[in-house]
Structures are given as C-alpha cells and as structure tokens.
Amino acid sequence: MARSVETPCPIPNIALPCWVWQGASNRGGYGFINVKHADGGWRPVLNHRAAYMTLVGPIPHGLEPDHLCRVRLCWNPWHLDPVTRLVNVRRGIAPSVSGTSMRAKTHCPQGHPYDEKNTARRGNRRHCRACDRDRARRNRKRQ
Structure with missing residues (x-):
C-alpha cells in the first residue's frame, strides 16, 4: 500500500475505491512488482495478479483477471473478475477497435x-x- 493511492472508482456501481499503483509499470500500463520465486530468482509479476492470488485465492486455470473498474494500475483484488480471454477482450476497448460496436x-x-x-x-x-x-x-x- 505504500506505493499506492486510493482513488474513487470511476465506475459508479463499484463502491470500493481503486488502489492505484504508483510504482513501476509495463508497456501495457499494468503495475508490476518483483517476486522471489522458488528457484531463488526474482521475476516481475503483475501486481493485480499477485494481490488477487494473495488476498482472494488462485486464479483458475484458463482464466485471467479482468479489471471491472477499467483502471489498469488498480490492484484492488475486489475489482478483478477472473474470466476467459475472449470475455476480457470483449469487455475492454476491443469492441471499438475491432468494429464489434459498429456492427451491433x-x-x-x-x-x-x-x-x-x-x-x-x-x-x-x-x-x-x-x-x-x-x-x-x-x-x-x-x-
């Protein structure tokens, strides 16, 4: 929490605030932390995934966490919904990029x-x- 700022969630029906990461982020705009693995080496892990696995439980196989708040730097695990890649892409900006919203x-x-x-x-x-x-x-x- 030391490298985070609590901000109101931009989605009205989500009551819990976003925990916006102020530390390092990757090219995609997601925050990451370095985690020591079993082999003794340190590797970067997306912090929202680490938070979900630590505070909620394992992410089911074949699913990925989707930010319901649409804030990529948010690592509040209660803003994450494990879904398939297809669902995650459809919920994100892809409909406007792929033309799905226009075809609808x-x-x-x-x-x-x-x-x-x-x-x-x-x-x-x-x-x-x-x-x-x-x-x-x-x-x-x-x-």
Missing part, C-alpha cells in the same frame, strides 16, 4: 435501418442509402 448498430445516426435494402457497402464500410440519396439531393440543389 442497427440504424444509422439519422434513424434509417441498416437492412439489406438500405445498406450499401464500400470496401469494409457500410453506408445508409437513404442518407446517401439525401446528401446527393442537397448537393444537386446547391449546384
């Missing part, structure tokens, strides 16, 4: 449906045909 949209920003009749594809992107027609109409009127 059923209507364009103007409210027209993204259905087979009203959707045009250009490359990897989809476009609303109704909006394209409205835009072309406005351009012709302007010219």
